[in-house]
Amino acid sequence: MTALLNALPGAVAQGLIWGIMAIGVYITYKVLDLADLTVDGSMVTGMAVCAMLMANGWNVWPAMLMAFLAGMAAGLVTGIFHTAMGIPAILAGILTQLMLWSVNLKIMGKANQALPARTFDVLITQLRKYEALLILVAFCVVLIAVLYWFFGTKFGSGIRATGCNEKMARAQGIDTNFNKCVGLILSNGIVAFSGALLAQYSGKADINDGRGAIVIGLAAVIIGDALVSRFRPNFIIRLLGVVLGGVVYYIVYQIVIFLGLDTDLLKMLSAVVVAIFLAVPYLKKKYFSHPMKKNKEAA
Amino acid sequence: MLELKNVTKIFNAGTINEKIALDDISLTLNDGDFVTVIGGNGAGKSTMLNVVAGTYTADAGHILIDGKDVTKMSEYKRAKYIGRVFQDPMIGTAADMWIEENMALAQQRGTRRGLSWSITKKDREKFREMLARLDLGLEDRLSTKVALLSGGQRQAVTLLMASMMQPELLLLDEHTAALDPKTAAKVLDITENIVSENKLTTIMITHNMKDALRLGNRLIMMHAGKIIFDVAGEEKQKLTVADLLKKFELASDGTFANDRMLLT
Numbered sequence: 001m002t003a004l005l006n007a008l009p010g011a012v013a014q015g016l017i018w019g020i021m022a023i024g025v026y027i028t029y030k031v032l033d034l035a036d037l038t039v040d041g042s043m044v045t046g047m048a049v050c051a052m053l054m055a056n057g058w059n060v061w062p063a064m065l066m067a068f069l070a071g072m073a074a075g076l077v078t079g080i081f082h083t084a085m086g087i088p089a090i091l092a093g094i095l096t097q098l099m100l101w102s103v104n105l106k107i108m109g110k111a112n113q114a115l116p117a118r119t120f121d122v123l124i125t126q127l128r129k130y131e132a133l134l135i136l137v138a139f140c141v142v143l144i145a146v147l148y149w150f151f152g153t154k155f156g157s158g159i160r161a162t163g164c165n166e167k168m169a170r171a172q173g174i175d176t177n178f179n180k181c182v183g184l185i186l187s188n189g190i191v192a193f194s195g196a197l198l199a200q201y202s203g204k205a206d207i208n209d210g211r212g213a214i215v216i217g218l219a220a221v222i223i224g225d226a227l228v229s230r231f232r233p234n235f236i237i238r239l240l241g242v243v244l245g246g247v248v249y250y251i252v253y254q255i256v257i258f259l260g261l262d263t264d265l266l267k268m269l270s271a272v273v274v275a276i277f278l279a280v281p282y283l284k285k286k287y288f289s290h291p292m293k294k295n296k297e298a299a
Numbered sequence: 300m301l302e303l304k305n306v307t308k309i310f311n312a313g314t315i316n317e318k319i320a321l322d323d324i325s326l327t328l329n330d331g332d333f334v335t336v337i338g339g340n341g342a343g344k345s346t347m348l349n350v351v352a353g354t355y356t357a358d359a360g361h362i363l364i365d366g367k368d369v370t371k372m373s374e375y376k377r378a379k380y381i382g383r384v385f386q387d388p389m390i391g392t393a394a395d396m397w398i399e400e401n402m403a404l405a406q407q408r409g410t411r412r413g414l415s416w417s418i419t420k421k422d423r424e425k426f427r428e429m430l431a432r433l434d435l436g437l438e439d440r441l442s443t444k445v446a447l448l449s450g451g452q453r454q455a456v457t458l459l460m461a462s463m464m465q466p467e468l469l470l471l472d473e474h475t476a477a478l479d480p481k482t483a484a485k486v487l488d489i490t491e492n493i494v495s496e497n498k499l500t501t502i503m504i505t506h507n508m509k510d511a512l513r514l515g516n517r518l519i520m521m522h523a524g525k526i527i528f529d530v531a532g533e534e535k536q537k538l539t540v541a542d543l544l545k546k547f548e549l550a551s552d553g554t555f556a557n558d559r560m561l562l563t
Contacts, residue, residue: 158404161404164395170378172378173378
């Protein structure tokens, strides 16, 4: 039991990093109503850019900024595939993700890059968990505040309308294609930024680290939704929920490992859990809907 | 105001399913015209509105709004000149956003959407007043998701949104067809008020011949992608449903109007 408790701060820190990543997923999946699979690649791009730049003597802050920008570039590619070239969003994301595999290998020149906290002046590291926790919480707060402002502006409202009802958005003079691109760019920038944090925290960047990132991100979004949805949440609470979702995910992950589950099965577990949660609203509607209520609404 | 010059729209051109939806249509609307459009299913009414709004691009011909050629202009850019209400109440509003958020989006139609806050206190007061005039009790529900409104309430809000920025052109595509008769009548009342108050140039498609006769100063009948009848002013006022049916029978070569036309 003490082993589990000892693992807790680490789990929370990882959860916060993935919570930031999940905020990126939230922007595409919930706000824009697009399933963007670019993130499996752009997460690693963020890790690789940050690790390589720091390995080449860059300070951590500009290295993180470059990681953010690299992620944005990846989002732009998916955006162009989707809006200018008419490729369905899922496929556009998969294509970019595959391209990023090569790009990430080229950035690192090999399959992984070590970023040990003993040699490099990183911002957060698993060697100093409580410090990392504080810094991560601060990042979350700033990010949520900035996004709350952004999506409350005229431009940001237009992006929300684009995701909510594209026909309506266009009829109101909103450039929906441009907005989708901006959403994808912003989302992947945030995802790559969380990748930069993860590389520092874990002390390495590995080409395989992004595998299944979208599923973890979705899990955090879904858990977050389940946590806050009953409170008539506003945008801030929803984003907070997403971050908490990431934390809950990693605490559960730790418990499962603690209980002795074969770690090879963890990805299977994540995917099954996400599949079940995605199915619940559909099945609820199919088998538990109340036709009476529907009639009342129509009146 | 609005000019359609020899506009043609063909769907699935060159295939076995080829359908000439608009066949060399020309139409000129004067400032302040309120035109009602009738015609059977597949006559090209909705296609005409969609070509004007930019949802579809015309295959041939030109569309001018206020003398400006908008034929190739994208839908969202054209929205600067056009307010629209659709048949499906779900389409005109963003369901998951609040009433005030929807109205703010409409208020920004045709303006640059920058990084200033979307809704101010002053906006809220303005929206409240506008909603109060609808007399649907929506003025106290500014922060209600539109998804929770009934179809009629949604159409009323959409009408407000379509008209609030004084569009050059208001396009109503059977906007009461999905509503029950009582609600439809109410929404039609609101339509009349908004159009006359703002002196909007309006095109309204309807399946209800009585409404087509009662409202507006001009009536157009379409059949097989062509305008087959176009009356205005006094001549329109003298028109009866029987006259319209006769016209329609004549146009469709004796194969009589479909049930929907008959029933209404």
